[in-house]
Amino acid sequence: MRKRHGAPQPPLESAQKWNLYQDLQEKSPQQLHRRGSKRDKIPVSSVLNREVKQFGKKYMFDGNAETCWNSDQGSIQWLTLEFPHTVKVSQVQMQFQGGFASRKCTLHGCSKGEELSQIAEVYPEDSNSLQIFSLTEALLDKLKITFEDSTDFFGRIVIYHMDVLGEKL
Numbered sequence: 078m079r080k081r082h083g084a085p086q087p088p089l090e091s092a093q094k095w096n097l098y099q100d101l102q103e104k105s106p107q108q109l110h111r112r113g114s115k116r117d118k119i120p121v122s123s124v125l126n127r128e129v130k131q132f133g134k135k136y137m138f139d140g141n142a143e144t145c146w147n148s149d150q151g152s153i154q155w156l157t158l159e160f161p162h163t164v165k166v167s168q169v170q171m172q173f174q175g176g177f178a179s180r181k182c183t184l185h186g187c188s189k190g191e192e193l194s195q196i197a198e199v200y201p202e203d204s205n206s207l208q209i210f211s212l213t214e215a216l217l218d219k220l221k222i223t224f225e226d227s228t229d230f231f232g233r234i235v236i237y238h239m240d241v242l243g244e245k246l
Contacts, residue, residue, distance in 0.1 A: 179224035
């Protein structure tokens, strides 16, 4: 049986809660989604049929229960968040579509000028529920989440909600 490191946890108290992605939007809300991928701060491995207007990465963070990021097929999918300043990450929240979830997510992070190193491994359930994973706090400028071992035969991942919570330093 696999160790359930990062098993779903209760949400942070509202006083501690700070959405790191919201800070990216506040930094330059128009640039983040209107410009091409060269300027984008959230690269992803793929988008289903390259239909970014319907299945793009921005839909993971928009708070709308009707929209989602849908990856194309492939054995491993990923996303990378680059923060405008150093942050202390303490929690990751994900809501998959059942049947298109990842059985294992590896989180890598680094500070500016450093190489990515593994900070956590979490094992989400194949369900439609919001899953909350508390992490050992890590100081980061970049966070890469790799979705491995998809429950979908073709390796697609569908995420309706993603939040990275912590503190701005």
